[in-house]
Amino acid sequence: MTQTVLVFNAGSSSLKFTLLDSASSMVLVEGIAERLETEQAVLHFKEANLKTTTALAESSHKAALAAILVSLSAYPAPVVIGHRVVHGGKRFSQATLINADVLKAIEDCIPLAPLHNPANLEGINAALSSYPAVPQVAVFDTAFHAKMPEYAYLYALPRHFERDYNIRKYGFHGTSHHYISRETARLTGNAISAQNLVIAHLGNGASVSAVSNGRSVDTSMGMTPSDGLVMGTRSGSLDPGILIHLMQEHGYSAEQLDILINKRSGLLGLSELTADMRELEEALTAGSAPATVAIEVFCYRLAQTIASMAIALPSLDVLVFTGGIGENSPLVRALTCRWLGLLNIKIDSDHNEGAARNEAAQIDAANSAVSVWVIPTNEELMIANEALALLANVGESQP
Template identity: 50%
Template sequence: MATRNILVLNCGSSSLKFALLSQAHSTPLLAGQAERLAGPQATLHWWQAANIRQRRELPGADHRAALQALLPLVEAACGGGLHGIGHRVVHGGEQFTQSCLIDARTLAAIRETVPLAPLHNPANLLGIETALALFPDLPQVAVFDTAFHQSMPEHAYRYAIPERFYREHGVRRYGFHGTSHRYVGRRAAEITGLSPGDSCWLSAHLGNGCSTCAIVDGQSRDTSMGLTPLEGLVMGTRSGDVDPNLHSHLARTLGWSLTEIDHLLNSESGLLGLSGLSNDMRNLEQERARGHRQATLAIEVFCYRLAKSLAALFCALPRLDGAIFTGGIGENSPLVRARTVAHMGLLGLVVDETANARCVGGVSGAINAPGHPRLLVIPTNEEQQIALDTLALLDSSAS
């Protein structure tokens, strides 16, 4: 079979991230993003295998114009041989338990989930519809962040509220970052010589958005995010778990609207809110080293809450084969990993300082002290997982 090339698209409301992956190469042939779309400063950034970074101004360009500008770059990078497109879709509700080929029924079902992800799914749909218009004869696949977590048992995904809200309105825990957790869980099994179908992991995806997951035999058994990506850990600008009555308290005492409270908890909280400085862990670590009290506090809260979440997920595991750190922070912050594990000594987890310091900048490996449970740093690759899902569906549709 000839080498196949897959274009992976991740569409936001004003952005379009892309990666062109080939079965013949371990790194993308082309990757980048278009940002500030529909505005006067719209720009296309891209880099290729040689890591030569380029940019092109696209004043006023929308998603369709950005894809049209991208098309010649894709065709040149893959020699005109594009075989399919994989789309990241944030929310698949209960309809989608795995990735699927996109057709009219798939589009209708994604539209039905818009109330569950009003900030994300409309943008994902826009990217799909634009790509379908530009590539009408090319197979296209939807890969859902929530699909991996559809294996959670009911006692893990239900909220303790009246049944009718679940039955009539779909109010339950869905979880996100499923593509990343699935990828690193499988990689952890490969690295350690275990079977993905017979191994148990705790996974921490740590970036601007953060979540944990208990993975048993290749399936999600519980996760920290819920109905929305706001539930769970402290994140870059999201608060994570707060007292549910905080909404009514702020409305009653400050007269705030739901819109104002949602903006506070999603965009002004987390590391940014605690530190008063930044949502970027790199900046906070620099300020911590200078003795900045709020930056230090933000990091400590982040790590303590992460440790609490990982410890809680032990309930979902029959055994522990190891814990995984991934995502921008998980892959690049020895400090966060060490501070988090320090809270979990009662569970036998201990970091090897030398190994921990070595695992940055894409370097993977074990960071646990000898004789203690595995602690692994594994760079995630959601684009590759989306491409693999797309290829698998192309194969199954052809057979």
Template identity: 50%
Template sequence: MVSRNILVINCGSSSLKFALVNPEQSQFAISGLAECLNTPQAVVSWKIGEDKNTLSIPSGDHKDALSKIMPLVQEICHGKLDGIGHRVVHGGHIFTAPTKITPQVLSEIERISPLAPLHNPAALQGMRAALDVYPDLLQVAIFDTAFHQTMPEQAFRYCIPEDYYSKHNIRRYGFHGTSHRYVSHQTAEFCNLPVDNSHWLTAHLGNGSSTCAVSNGKSVDTSMGLTPQEGVCMGTRSGDVDPGLFGHLSRVLGMSINEIENLLTKQSGLLGLSGLSNDMRTLEQSREEGHKGATLAIEVFCYRLAKSLASMACALPRLDGLIFTGGIGENSSLIRELTVSWLKLLGLEIDTQANTKLARGTAGLINKPNTPRIVVMPTNEERQIALDTLLFVK
């Protein structure tokens, strides 16, 4: 088999995360982050093995960052780079699979950018910068929303008049699709079950969190909606709130739409509940020290997560297991235990010893014998993006 090398790029408005992925190797040959782009503090940091390096690129933009990154990547892979895979958060209803980037595709991504005004314009910057640096290299867009395009209409429609859906595409799309897809497939293989005949609840937990029901390898429901704001409690995002809250805050406190959105996306969630931090590690430590806000934040997070998972179970014909993934899901035995404690009705029971002893970042079963599987499965979105990009390599 010919060895393949794919550069995976994930762009933010002022950042560019990258990793060189060879699907035959478990570790990234090089990975790193360009941050503070378009400011005097712009810098590129990268890691090769245990060797870490940093390069200042004052006022550099995405293209400048890539011009520094690409020679490093080409040196590592000896000039044999097969393509670039770009993470794109929102594909709307148009993009239901990985898509080779063309001028027409870029125009369409730009057209649907109002659906993800913070994310898609940044992805477009990265794609255009990469095309400027390597115009002849295969480049593929991988959409967070694509995996969820198999949801049935009863799962993705909002209870609002038809015109808002048919004319303005207002519906539930879901996110973290690359992660939910990867871990559900990996878990099926881990448990010696066929992907196309297995049924899972998945919980991707990090600063952004979501749940998903995966049936026969396909998403049939998920907690996030039109935007990544819907669903469970997150790091700084509120998740589900009464839609009437917008009108109430506007009428009673005189808050503007922008102020309300800022409140619910940047000041709420774990941060707002605890009054302390959006970092679960900090909150767990503070909980042990008796901090009431941290304790409450963790309790709400786990209860709402369990509530979401229970609702996702409605979409499955049977339950083959519950999967925890993401930074919190993979590393916090406390969050797993507290969440599962609310799911007794589904027959789920955690083995406290197995849960506590499972090494961080490793896959494992943590359920009690003769109860439904509870699996911790590390996600690897970069690897999945690389595999999807390789579909276009001849």
């Protein structure tokens, strides 16, 4: 009988699931509930060559999970379930078996990832209810960045803030950045230990990381996923004085500021149209000035961040675009790389436009000083491998 591993990957506006053969890593069934918390929420389900799309009557993560678990009830119970968890704080630096203590620690981190950790917990609790006898593993987004150097993760605040309040940079999308660092080495034929790269993971949430010798040495997201790049609904980096001004002069509460920077800013706030890059590109083509400005700000800030991450490396060998936007938007890649001429990063327009969906492609021009790639991420496979490895280690340690 085929043994399987089930992976849940809950994001701020989506919920991916994948059931894999534990021996071959072949995907048996997969899908995604996307555009959650909106009237356009849908569930895509793919099994072999059969694809179905169903509108979700309720758009919450909880309703999406219920629909997914019904769809999976026809399959044998997995040997292990891996869950992406966005924030592990200072406590978790590697994949961890889930128990009541771990659940409480994930809950304690909700203030640090208010859009994600609640969704992650819903996925875990739903899976525990449906598969109470199956070991479940938390794979933390923050873990890959846990060994960043002190000069990269400290904020210029009194030192006791880090000691007493755990205020420091943690970084996110670590599972994706970890996977891409390994996949880049495989595709380029470079040893991981000899590779210096900048990875741009671009989606509704977005981050850039500098990776050297297989380790994250800096990243754009900070204590929370709100820092860094312009995102779908998140502002990214802000002058902190803006928040003080809004509180003092316009009466904003802490709760209102949280909603502002996490749910009403970013591409949505800039364009006043949508948080979806696909829709913004359509609007740009139709001549929309607000869409044009939103995309320009997104790409300019992205290029700034790529350049700033490059200084963390002894050299910049490879720039990788990944994530939903990074993999599927030639426009974003082209506009971003136009700002990177100082680093002598140049892309071939034909290769950029011709990069096939779901396939890795090298898109740099012949005279580029840096190799530029589009590489599909596979967080689910990375989570599955870490969950299986932990399960094997636990089994080996049993008497």
